[in-house]
Amino acid sequence: MTTDIGAFDPISALRSAQMTSLTLAATSGVDRSRVVQAMAQALCRRQNEILEANTLDLEISREMAISELLLEWLKLTPERLQNVVQILNRLSELPDPIGRVMPANFQTDRAQTYSQLMPLGVIALIYEGFPELSAIAAGLCIKSANCLILKGGNEATHSNIAIAETLQQALEDEGFPIESVQLLPAEATPIRDLIIQDRYLNLVIPYGRPSLVQQVVRQATAPVLRSAMGNCYLYWSPSGNLDMARSMIVDSHETEPDPVNAIEKVLIHRQQNPASLVMLWDSLREKGFQIRGDIALAAEFPGVRVVEDSEWSQAYLDRIVSFRVVDGLTSAIEWINHYSSGHADCLVSESYQEARQFAIGVNSASTYINASPRFYRNPKRGDAIFLGMSNQKGHRRGLIGLETLTTVKHIVQGNG
Template structure:
């Protein structure tokens, strides 16, 4: 299982090798690209034990380095998580060819691979496997820079990918990995650079990557999702929406961490909800408007409203009216989804039309599954790259007109 490419003399040389390999995978037929995915799935099944052993080494090293509990939870692989990776490859294998030419009244549309993709991540080693498979399906090359705590697992997965590429007679430099110690500035400043950089991790990590990148980034958002609880919303529904939104693993992408309520909401309903959440292990925090009435809870610092907890913490605040709630969410809600609990058609319609979150969930718990959506996550940034991050974001389109 040792097919790793030689260690490059420099980051620039690694990029050059990837750029040279990318046209090869881009011009392959759909059958060849699917063959690599099939071989990769085969490698994953045959080497599950080796991957888990490598992951154990990462876990032991990370505990010695006092890695945060959040990253440790993301890092830990199980048989179930590895099986999810295999199921992902099977679904991707059967997905339509993203490079298939389509014909319309305005001409032929030619999907074009975007070229060289970069992935900078922390904590979740399967992210490299999922991203590599998307790149292989779309004819792109990939360079990964993992975080230090994933070194062994990332290398084990890279070996599987290189084995699959070698068996398909494709250049293994199509998918490469840099050392975790490579500075971000060395990646983003490379002359023969990236066409797209995908940062994944805690919001502070993603922000750091974006600050050092002048090119196109596609950040994956996690946490800091808001819920607007209207006066007609049922407390049992709100409880279910909050609880279920925190159940995804390893990262609760759509976790509701902030709740806004109107001032006239029955306070006994709030007390019931807080008690119910407390029994489920949640910590409750209050904004200044509610803290004045309920002094037993910790107050929310101002900067917390626009940051993710990534823990079982939910902050509540009362807003004067619906308009104030919309303004608040659009100003501070940096998460990929917004939820609404209300039986008022007007409230639901107004919020769905004016909230700028990529996804709005009305009276149902927000959910996200990488396997079901074949996406790496959800991007909350404004503009072209927004919403689910999947096959569609890794191709561009060229229109060809005939005489």
């Protein structure tokens, strides 16, 4: 099958998606799981065609002098595609989130009240690079009975079309409407034209560099689930283990290709042992990290580059770690709450009291105490698949998974 993905405009695509979402909501969990599995099989069959399309995108992007960061995000490999296949296969085996009954948090007189998870309806993913992310998002949306509108970047046009056609073929083969997953043409569809359609869109998820996320947040009238990447903080307490601090920093950067929970800033106590600090820096440099520091550290250690004030609130999205001296845990918490991206922040400490104060005081979606914050889309433990991380308070916070793409309906049933 060949789909003319570039032949529709945002309004017609959203209108058809809204109508299709009613059909999807009535499907069984078994049928939706079967479709997700069919998507995985289709990606396997068309792997070579997808990789060829990606090679074309890479060649064009290099000629256009696209940044190395975006090129890395854009580059597909057989391993990255197979990882997506594994994710979709596992997703197909997870319990159906739709229709799950939960106790209500209120009761009315002479009536039974309960809550039930329901699909949101129509979800838009706006992303740059990461062509495989569309397949993961499609799997999550179909599994949760939602329609998906995809809006990728110009740099991944051919890859995105190849993957979208593959997903639509799987939908058609299984008797599901191809309007369940639609790709808008990259160049012909300004982002703003899509995200102001709050009549049809139930949720917008921007994924990419902070500038893209902020653009969507500023312009959208539809609800937005803001994703976050990088600029995670670590407070290294004087009681904290050096090897643990090093391990957490290095491991947090190992997620490929997007280091979602990468520790990029480290706060240290004034009483931290200078020899331990130098040992940590040397170890990180051996792993390919650049080290930066505040004015005090740069003055004490001449080889350390001074951090600009604006950097404390910015994500590097690179193997760069900046260090800052603070007066103690309270100061560290205040600094983190002001400058961190707010989705994953960490503590290395042997003190139970410090651990509790950090866990309660830091406003981030997730706090990691003596544990690596490394992000896994397909974690080995638990029944979950994740698209990314959100740092916003509101709709759903933290890991973006199946339940994030649902809403709660309260049902009150009585006898008149």
